[in-house]
Amino acid sequence: MGDHDTWYTLLPAWHEIEHAFEAGLRRDWRALMFQDTSFTLIHVMAALIACVLILVAALRYRSSLAHGDGGIVPERRFTLGAMIDGFVGAVFKLASDVMGEKDAAKYLPLVGTLALFIFCCNIQGLVPGLLPATDTLKTNLALSLIVFIVYNVSGILRNGTHYLAHFLGPKIGGFPWLFPLFLLVEIASHLARPVSLSLRLLGNILADHKVVIAISGLVAVLLPVPFLLLGVMVAIVQTLIFTLLSIIYIGMAIEHAEEH
Secondary structure: OOOOOOOOOOOOOOOOOOHHHHHHHOOOOOEEOOOOOOOOHHHHHHHHHHHHHHHHHHHHHHOOOOOOOOOOOOOOOOOHHHHHHHHHHHHHHHHHHOOOHHHHHHHHHHHHHHHHHHHHHHHHHOOOOOOHHOOOOHHHHHHHHHHHHHHHHHHHHHOOOOHHHHOOOOOOEEOOHHHHHHHHHHHHHHHHHHHHHHHHHHHHHHHHHHHHHHHHHHHOOOOHHHHHHHHHHHHHHHHHHHHHHHHHHHHHOOOOOOOO
């Protein structure tokens, strides 16, 4: 099994499925970081597996709320529902520390889903025969663009023209005289956010996955175990970083804007 082979790529009909979608979905243009690559649906399948895992976990958590206490009292055993409760609770605590409980509850469906999806994708790289969807730029850039659109739209809806005024810099004598410089700097810094989110997640997950494959290829027994444990830590840390930065970007956009 090669670096890009998985259990589902070994299916007899897999290549026929890829060829069926290639004509309509293949990217032929090239620019900057988007160079020519071979067309594959591996990341799509990995993302679907992550969605199935999240759906199963969500249904299990929902069933845990059907008890008489309505899920107020945590379960005594470490079940899937308890794990999801702790995971989402940690994301909510993280968001409430940045933007307050009211806004944290409002944006929890977004940031909580992002955290669950990224973690489920990351952890697939440690399962033999599976590949993480987050080791491709396509997946990471799509997630980053969602965050980019959400925090900008939220900033405009919350603060209106005051949010846009931040792009023009401070006013001197009632007018932002330095707006040509500040506008370029602010636009560049905001455009860099989805790029940095994407490349940071891609680089760490791809590097960790390659290390595990290389060590497993040398010695398949016992030696990969420390690297698998390190991979679990990388999966958790990268999920935390992406989620925390998303929360910070949204929190900065919706905070009360100062007069300019």
